[in-house]
Every structure is written in C-alpha cells, then in structure tokens.
Amino acid sequence: MNHHARPNMPALDSYWMPFTANRQFKQAPRLLASASGMYYADMDGRCVLDGTAGLWCVNAGHGRREIASAVERQLMTLDYAPSFQMGHPIAFEFAERLAAIAPGPEGQKLDRVFFTGSGSESVDTALKIAVAYQRAIGQGTRTRLIGRERGYHGVGFGGISVGGLVNNRRVFPTLPGTDHLRHTHDIARNAFTKDGLPKHGAELADDLERLVALHGTETIAAVIVEPVAGSTGVLLPPEGYLQRLREIATRHGILLIFDEVITGFGRLGSPFATDHFGVVPDLVTTAKGLTNGVIPMGAVFAGRHVHDALMHGPENAIELFHGYTYSGHPAACAAGLATLDIYESEGLLTRAGDLAAHWAKAMHALADAPHVVDVRTIGLVAGIELQPRDGAPGTRAYDVFTECLARGLLIRVTGDIIALSPPLIVEAGQIDEMAATLADVIDATA
Numbered sequence: 001m002n003h004h005a006r007p008n009m010p011a012l013d014s015y016w017m018p019f020t021a022n023r024q025f026k027q028a029p030r031l032l033a034s035a036s037g038m039y040y041a042d043m044d045g046r047c048v049l050d051g052t053a054g055l056w057c058v059n060a061g062h063g064r065r066e067i068a069s070a071v072e073r074q075l076m077t078l079d080y081a082p083s084f085q086m087g088h089p090i091a092f093e094f095a096e097r098l099a100a101i102a103p104g105p106e107g108q109k110l111d112r113v114f115f116t117g118s119g120s121e122s123v124d125t126a127l128k129i130a131v132a133y134q135r136a137i138g139q140g141t142r143t144r145l146i147g148r149e150r151g152y153h154g155v156g157f158g159g160i161s162v163g164g165l166v167n168n169r170r171v172f173p174t175l176p177g178t179d180h181l182r183h184t185h186d187i188a189r190n191a192f193t194k195d196g197l198p199k200h201g202a203e204l205a206d207d208l209e210r211l212v213a214l215h216g217t218e219t220i221a222a223v224i225v226e227p228v229a230g231s232t233g234v235l236l237p238p239e240g241y242l243q244r245l246r247e248i249a250t251r252h253g254i255l256l257i258f259d260e261v262i263t264g265f266g267r268l269g270s271p272f273a274t275d276h277f278g279v280v281p282d283l284v285t286t287a288k289g290l291t292n293g294v295i296p297m298g299a300v301f302a303g304r305h306v307h308d309a310l311m312h313g314p315e316n317a318i319e320l321f322h323g324y325t326y327s328g329h330p331a332a333c334a335a336g337l338a339t340l341d342i343y344e345s346e347g348l349l350t351r352a353g354d355l356a357a358h359w360a361k362a363m364h365a366l367a368d369a370p371h372v373v374d375v376r377t378i379g380l381v382a383g384i385e386l387q388p389r390d391g392a393p394g395t396r397a398y399d400v401f402t403e404c405l406a407r408g409l410l411i412r413v414t415g416d417i418i419a420l421s422p423p424l425i426v427e428a429g430q431i432d433e434m435a436a437t438l439a440d441v442i443d444a445t446a
Helices: 022-027 065-077 089-100 119-136 157-162 202-215 241-251 273-277 304-309 330-345 348-368 395-406 428-444
Strands: 032-036 039-042 047-050 112-116 144-148 178-181 220-225 255-259 283-286 298-302 372-378 381-386 412-414 417-420
Touching: 047 428, 065 330, 089 112, 089 330, 112 119, 112 304, 119 144, 119 157, 119 220, 119 255, 119 283, 119 298, 119 304, 144 157, 144 202, 157 178, 178 202, 202 220, 202 241, 220 241, 241 255, 298 304, 330 348, 348 372, 348 381, 348 428, 381 395, 381 428, 395 412, 395 417, 395 428
Parallel strands: 144 178, 144 220, 220 255, 255 283
Antiparallel strands: 032 039, 039 047, 112 298, 283 298, 372 381, 381 417, 412 417
16 A cells, blocks of 8 residues: 555654554554444544454443543543642542452452553552562662563563563663563463463462572562463463462562553453452552553552551651652543443443353364464453464464454454453454454464
8 A cells, every 4th residue: 555645644754653663564554543332443434343452451442422521521620730749639539439449359458549651650660669668668678579571561661671571671771680480371281271270380480489599588579470461462370370479479578569451450350350360469550441541541559558668757758759740640530430430330340251251262263273372361351372484473473463454353463472352342243253353364364
C-alpha cells in the first residue's frame, strides 16, 4: 500500500513509534481509526474484532459512554490540581473505592493506594516503596531487588533491571544489585496443560533460597513476579509455585511484589490474581484495566504493614520522597470510578471465570493446527506457541498477526507466541470466531 496516495492517511514521519519496527511499519501502516464494543474499525471502515483488549487494558470494551461522560464532567469541574502538599476530593474517593476491592482477603487487604501514571511507574514505585520500607524498619542494608527471567515489568530503569526480557535490557545499563529467579516455562513437561495449572515446576521457587544463600538475606529488599507472565507469552505459574515463593519471602523478611498490571481487574476471573491464587503479596502493581485504558493511570496497592512502617518520625516530614505530577490526576480518577461502576454493574471482575471453560475448549482446539507446540489458557487469556521457522525466529507468528488483521482479527505476538486477551464483555460466539480465524490463518501461513 502506498500510503502517500491515500487521501485520509496522516503524515507518518514525525511519530517515533514505541516497540515497533518503524521503517517496516511506515511502508505498510496498520491504522485503527475508531472503536466500539468488541470492535475496532480501520481507516477504510473495516471491522476488526479486538482479541487483545487493546493492549490488555480495555476490559469493559470500547467507547463506553459512561466513562466519556464522567471524564467530560470532571474536566469541566476540575481539570487538574497538584497532588504535592495539596489534594482534591476525587483522588481520595477513588482510593476508597479501590480499597474496598483491593487484593487480598478481608482483614489482609492491600488497601493503601499510591497513584501513578502507568504500569512502568507503578513498578518503579513499588520497588522504591520496598527499599524505603526495609530502611524504615531498620533493615537499611536490604537494597537488592530480585526479578525473574522472562519477566516484564515495564520500561523504567527499575523495571528493566528486575525484568528478564533480553531485548529490553541489552542496550541499557541496569540497576546494580539485581538478580533473577529462573523462569517457569517448561514445554517438555507441561505442554498442553488443559486442566488448571502446570503440574511441574513449583521447586523453581526455591531459586529464592539459592539467591539468599548467594547474596545474604540482609541484602535483599524484595522479589517481584507476575502471577501470570503476560508479555513474554502467557506463562502460567506451576501448582504451588506462588505459595512457595510467598513462604520463602516471609521466612527471610523479603517483600513479595505481584505485578498485576495485566492480571488485575478481572482478567483471570477474579478481581486480582492475588485473589485467584489465594496468595497475598505485600505490594501489588496495577494500571491498564484500572481505567479501561481510557486515560493513562496506575496504582500500587500496599499492605498496611508496609504503609504504616513509613508513617513514623516527625509529623511534618514527608514520609516517602516519591510521586508524579499526574499522581491521582482528576480526569483519570473520574475514568477509574466510572470503570469500577461498569465492572460492578456488569459483573466483569468475575465474568472471565464464567467463560473460562468455553475459552479453554476453543483455544485448545488449536493444538492440532500446524506447528503449534503448546496452548496455555487461564481465565480469558491464551498463549499459543508456534514452532519457530529455522533461522527466522518470530517470523511465523508475525505472519499470523498480519494475516489475522487482514481477516478482521487483532491478536498480539511476542516472538513466536500468540497472545489473546479479549475485553471481558466478549461473547461465546466471538470466542469461537477468534478460534476459527486463528485455525485458518495458522494453517494458511504454515
């Protein structure tokens, strides 16, 4: 397609696109022009079924009038106000509403909420809170941060340091003193797990014991993992893995951080993965579904023991030297409150649980398609792993991605893994349509 010949095509030169092969893209651009419900429309008005909830974030579907109206009202009432040494009512209101559904069981809810502008900011915030907490309780030597191979925790220097995706790390310096657990991906033992979590790999949590022995307990502040690793291609935690990680962290005084930027707000069929797996961390990072993707925002949920440890010293002293210009932005809070109303009234925080069996059956039917080496599902998430082409890794899945788009389905690919995570309003028929399109395309691109 020669985009210069298209009358409605914008100039493409100035925008330096994120996580994109810019030169390749600009030769054949893929532009989404509008969206409603489960569908995008491209520049020609052709419908595209959203198989990815945008980028794991549009959990209540597109074009929700309630959210747009709430944001407009807020912008005309109070568009922006500073959050340093000043407050505005809606930030407190939103925090209280979030506290009521916060991760964790009654009595253990992580109901102290720090607002950020994105998932990356949430991660760096949680890491800083963890280090500040250790210092506040007299453990100032604990500054080391432990992540996991194949983990994705955003793109701040903290996030790439604990993250474990090589392309996000290789060009950039990382924080000293970080280390990593091994990842849990084990196709040889766990491929095509249809019922529940992978059976093998809980012992990989013992890597934390190994790192304690290597570095010394008194040096480690926190360990951060995604309960379900998303951006690397949907890796599920083996049975008992998260429980064991929690036990080891507790034994050694290490804070456990769950990165729930993807799993938060109903993706697995519970409000949070924390609830789904019944494992309570000390801090939880969120963003994405927090505002239905409408306005960028993140939130870190902290246990009271973490929050309260910092509430000491002179009352006129700032307890945590950290924050953002856009922490608790009024318009973002308005979007978040309207989003919570939709989640509640439509039962979306648990709807993935109702659809999980249908979803799993539709996705596991792809096991027989050419070059499929694994299918992984949980809640309304799926990872379909393809055998890489010899000497050309990533090209097979990329071809599936572009061909799916041509046939009206938006999917996400990472390496040779297809990831699906539709809006939580998806209907059974749309799930079947996604599976049928994928089956055809995987066959056609084989």
